[in-house]
Amino acid sequence: MDFLTIIQVLDSTVRLATPLLLACLAGLFSERAGIFDIGLEGKMLAAAFFSAAIAAMTGSVWLGLLAGIAASLFLSGIHGLASITFRGNQLISGVAINFLAAGMTVLIAQSWFKQGGRTPSLMSEGRFNPIELPFAEALSDVPFLGPIYSELISGHSILVYVALAAVPATWWILFRTRFGLRLRAVGENPAAVDTAGVSVVGLRFAAVAICGVLCGIAGAYLATGLQAGFVKDMTAGRGFIALAALIFAKWRPWYALSACLLFGFLQAIALRYQNIDLGAFTVPVQVMDALPYILTVVILAGFVGKAVPPRAGGEPYVKER
Amino acid sequence: MNTAADISPAIELKGISKAFGPVQANKDISIRVMPGTIHGIIGENGAGKSTLMSILYGFYKADKGEIFISGKKTLIPDSQAAIAAGIGMVFQHFKLVENFTVLENIILGAEDGAMLRPSLAKARQSLTDLASEYGLDVDPDAIVENLSVGHQQRVEILKALYRQADILILDEPTGVLTPAEADQLFRILNRLREEGKTIILITHKLREIMDTTDTVSVMRRGEMTATVKTSETSPAGLAELMVGRKVLLQVDKVPATPKQTVLEVENLRVVDEKGVERVKGISLDVKAGEILGIAGVAGNGQSELLEVLGGITSGTGVIRVNGQDIDLTGNSSDGQSRRARGIAHVPEDRQREGLIMDFMAWENTAFGYHRDPAYQSGILMNNAAIRADTEGKMQRFDVRPPNPKLTAKNFSGGNQQKIVLAREIERNPDLLLIGQPTRGVDIGAIEFIHQQIVALRDQGKAILLVSVELDEIFALSDRIAVMFDGQLMGFRDPAKTDEKELGLMMAGVVEEEAA
Numbered sequence: 036m037d038f039l040t041i042i043q044v045l046d047s048t049v050r051l052a053t054p055l056l057l058a059c060l061a062g063l064f065s066e067r068a069g070i071f072d073i074g075l076e077g078k079m080l081a082a083a084f085f086s087a088a089i090a091a092m093t094g095s096v097w098l099g100l101l102a103g104i105a106a107s108l109f110l111s112g113i114h115g116l117a118s119i120t121f122r123g124n125q126l127i128s129g130v131a132i133n134f135l136a137a138g139m140t141v142l143i144a145q146s147w148f149k150q151g152g153r154t155p156s157l158m159s160e161g162r163f164n165p166i167e168l169p170f171a172e173a174l175s176d177v178p179f180l181g182p183i184y185s186e187l188i189s190g191h192s193i194l195v196y197v198a199l200a201a202v203p204a205t206w207w208i209l210f211r212t213r214f215g216l217r218l219r220a221v222g223e224n225p226a227a228v229d230t231a232g233v234s235v236v237g238l239r240f241a242a243v244a245i246c247g248v249l250c251g252i253a254g255a256y257l258a259t260g261l262q263a264g265f266v267k268d269m270t271a272g273r274g275f276i277a278l279a280a281l282i283f284a285k286w287r288p289w290y291a292l293s294a295c296l297l298f299g300f301l302q303a304i305a306l307r308y309q310n311i312d313l314g315a316f317t318v319p320v321q322v323m324d325a326l327p328y329i330l331t332v333v334i335l336a337g338f339v340g341k342a343v344p345p346r347a348g349g350e351p352y353v354k355e356r
Numbered sequence: 357m358n359t360a361a362d363i364s365p366a367i368e369l370k371g372i373s374k375a376f377g378p379v380q381a382n383k384d385i386s387i388r389v390m391p392g393t394i395h396g397i398i399g400e401n402g403a404g405k406s407t408l409m410s411i412l413y414g415f416y417k418a419d420k421g422e423i424f425i426s427g428k429k430t431l432i433p434d435s436q437a438a439i440a441a442g443i444g445m446v447f448q449h450f451k452l453v454e455n456f457t458v459l460e461n462i463i464l465g466a467e468d469g470a471m472l473r474p475s476l477a478k479a480r481q482s483l484t485d486l487a488s489e490y491g492l493d494v495d496p497d498a499i500v501e502n503l504s505v506g507h508q509q510r511v512e513i514l515k516a517l518y519r520q521a522d523i524l525i526l527d528e529p530t531g532v533l534t535p536a537e538a539d540q541l542f543r544i545l546n547r548l549r550e551e552g553k554t555i556i557l558i559t560h561k562l563r564e565i566m567d568t569t570d571t572v573s574v575m576r577r578g579e580m581t582a583t584v585k586t587s588e589t590s591p592a593g594l595a596e597l598m599v600g601r602k603v604l605l606q607v608d609k610v611p612a613t614p615k616q617t618v619l620e621v622e623n624l625r626v627v628d629e630k631g632v633e634r635v636k637g638i639s640l641d642v643k644a645g646e647i648l649g650i651a652g653v654a655g656n657g658q659s660e661l662l663e664v665l666g667g668i669t670s671g672t673g674v675i676r677v678n679g680q681d682i683d684l685t686g687n688s689s690d691g692q693s694r695r696a697r698g699i700a701h702v703p704e705d706r707q708r709e710g711l712i713m714d715f716m717a718w719e720n721t722a723f724g725y726h727r728d729p730a731y732q733s734g735i736l737m738n739n740a741a742i743r744a745d746t747e748g749k750m751q752r753f754d755v756r757p758p759n760p761k762l763t764a765k766n767f768s769g770g771n772q773q774k775i776v777l778a779r780e781i782e783r784n785p786d787l788l789l790i791g792q793p794t795r796g797v798d799i800g801a802i803e804f805i806h807q808q809i810v811a812l813r814d815q816g817k818a819i820l821l822v823s824v825e826l827d828e829i830f831a832l833s834d835r836i837a838v839m840f841d842g843q844l845m846g847f848r849d850p851a852k853t854d855e856k857e858l859g860l861m862m863a864g865v866v867e868e869e870a871a
Contacts, residue, residue, distance in 0.1 A: 210472075211471065211472055211473070212470055212471060212472060213467040213469065213470050213471070213472060213475070214470070215472075216460060216463070216464060216467070216472055217464065217465070219453075219456075220453045220456065220460075220464050223453045223454065223455060223456070224451065224452065224453045224454065226451045227451040227452055227453050227461070227464065228464065228465065229435065229451075230413075230435055230445065230447070230451040231435070231439075231451075231464050231465025231466065231515075232434065232435040232436030232438075232439050232465050233436075233464075233465045346454070346455075354415060
């Protein structure tokens with residue numbers, strides 16, 4: 036493997052890790068506040084569809100992004116209503132959202148565009164295009180560091196940088212602000228927050244809303260950044276891999292970055308090396324495609340160590356004497 | 357201290373009523389608490405003490421009635437309003453975020469701005485001040501779950517003081533403390549009173565009321581039955597007001613006449629699932645016709661000792677009952693085979709281990725004995741027989757209401773315990789293991805349960821009692837062993853020891869036994 040190939044694989048790692056990272060941070064906010072969210076997948080899918088649809092209709096990727104966020108927020112609202120207000124089961128609510136999104140996106144896509152459940156391919160205006168960082172061109176000839184800067188660091192869409200910036204931002208919010216302290220507390224012991232005179236419901240809805248926004252960006256990136264338009268089930272389990280990454284990261288923002296980069300790297304490898312010829316037989320492409328998912332299981336089963344989830348996670352808060 | 361008539365009460369409640377569905381938890385309650393006093397509220401479980409305090413802290417809204425704070429009519433719709441009115445509450449089960457630091461717990465909800473740093477710095481300073489003012493030392497950077505229970509309670513008190521509370525409500529504060537920690541708590545409360553704070557102490561322990569309060573209110577079945585000066589009452593008088601009839605506070609019993617050894621334990625060790633050794637080589641014996649009481653602060657291995665004896669967990673060492681070895685590996689033994697060997701077990705936590713709360717009383721009385729031929733009818737259970745049997749048991753043990761078809765959770769704590777006792781005692785065991793027999797049980801039922809245990813002893817049974825209540829240990833035991841950190845600190849004769857000595861042993865300090 037030569038240097039350029041490595042750079043290319045890493046470059047594609049960054050792009051593939053971006054939706055995972057956004058979804059993972061989305062889950063982090065929600066679960067740190069005690070609301071388990073297996074509906075990340077559905078929210079991303081809905082956001083992917085609406086962002087692509089609106090971008091295709093208006094020609095504006097920014098309107099598309101807003102529509103994606105709105106769709107995701109709407110589903111978050113349902114999840115919040117079911118699991119916070121009505122104290123329903125968070126897993127069931129999440130499963131329902133996944134089903135709802137999987138069905139509705141295709142249905143609406145067919146009704147609007149009549150292209151077999153997909154949106155029209157997006158032209159350049161309807162997509163988030165790569166941004167050239169300053170001097171990328173000029174520095175590209177510098178040995179070693181040049182390609183790293185111009186190929187790996189520069190040349191991604193704005194949402195990739197947003198996702199990367201969201202990591203320190205999340206850390207800062209969680210561990211340096213009043214809101215973060217309360218958010219973490221409500222996921223550990225909502226009774227402590229309640230007796231301190233702070234609204235448990237308000238905090239949890241805020242967390243679920245942030246989760247909705249981040250999922251919306253993740254979905255929009257899938258349909259308008261990574262690819263050019265929406266196709267059926269295009270999230271392909273990324274919401275669940277993001278959840279796996281979240282557990283792997285032990286609900287911490289910086290660990291989440293590493294975990295998502297690892298999973299993104301696995302996907303990049305699978306994309307690049309489709310058939311591996313081992314002489315006697317060929318490792319088929321399906322095995323390579325399945326690799327990230329297999330490794331997810333292996334890593335979660337064996338290498339996580341002790342991951343302690345937020346203690347009040349998954350449980351609706353009921354006031355008690 | 358405050359006898360002048362012109363001082364308005366720190367708290368005055370007028371005509372507070374609160375109903376939960378058909379249950380009237382508080383009926384027309386009025387109370388006046390003068391500033392700078394410690395006011396006790398005593399009553400049995402379910403008498404409505406906690407409901408009343410929850411209303412005062414804004415957890416519940418009263419159906420009727422008014423609250424006056426320092427003479428001003430105050431509405432308390434939520435906890436925030438209570439905090440603003442200067443009320444702080446220390447709950448029985450602490451409301452702390454266990455993996456936060458002390459400092460983080462203290463500022464939670466009372467931060468000064470959107471950024472944490474300035475709030476933390478300010479809290480650190482005021483914590484130092486409070487520590488020196490009231491003797492409330494706690495390491496501000498310690499993680500709460502690493503603190504002892506006594507220190508966690510201090511954090512709760514500090515939380516209230518940091519919020520400028522003038523009125524402090526403590527709900528059953530000593531339930532989880534060692535005697536020494538409790539003494540320390542009361543010293544702190546006295547200090548707070550001297551500084552002009554008003555303290556409301558909710559408890560069911562008569563001794564605490566007598567020792568620390570200035571005035572005391574008694575609640576029974578949702579009503580305030582009396583408010584008296586503590587100096588003008590007596591424990592017996594208070595107990596009568598609580599229960600509504602005369603109560604024997606002392607258990608009547610004749611000296612024990614121990615006979616042959618029933619239970620022998622040698623070098624027993626138990627390692628829990630985390631790999632921590634909980635029982636560290638214990639040896640003891642219990643004879644027929646005696647009660648061995650094991651005292652200790654909760655969490656020092658008594659639970660594990662009971663569980664391994666009862667066949668719930670496995671351990672190593674030797675256990676002999678009536679001279680025969682009992683398998684400890686857990687491979688060929690369980691609760692049922694233990695029962696077949698004449699061991700009955702009344703577990704510490706009746707709601708988790710003693711009963712299935714969603715099952716009916718008659719189903720619960722069959723557990724562990726469901727293979728009894730009398731309960732069978734071919735391959736089916738003879739439910740009618742079990743129900744009839746249960747009805748008899750309920751009558752003999754005064755379970756109220758005596759309805760076998762009521763689910764376990766609908767009985768009061770005392771009646772639940774009577775159901776478990778009836779199940780275990782009526783099987784005529786040689787050895788009774790009994791943990792926390794009267795935890796969460798009201799005074800009237802305590803009297804009955806204690807009498808049953810002593811009666812069983814007088815029939816010549818061996819009884820191993822584990823309790824965190826020293827009063828109970830003294831009332832029942834013929835011999836006392838103290839457990840600390842998985843080991844027995846020694847045996848004492850209840851007539852020749854006192855609370856002070858046992859309290860020290862419970863903290864791991866052994867004075868050489870005066871021979």
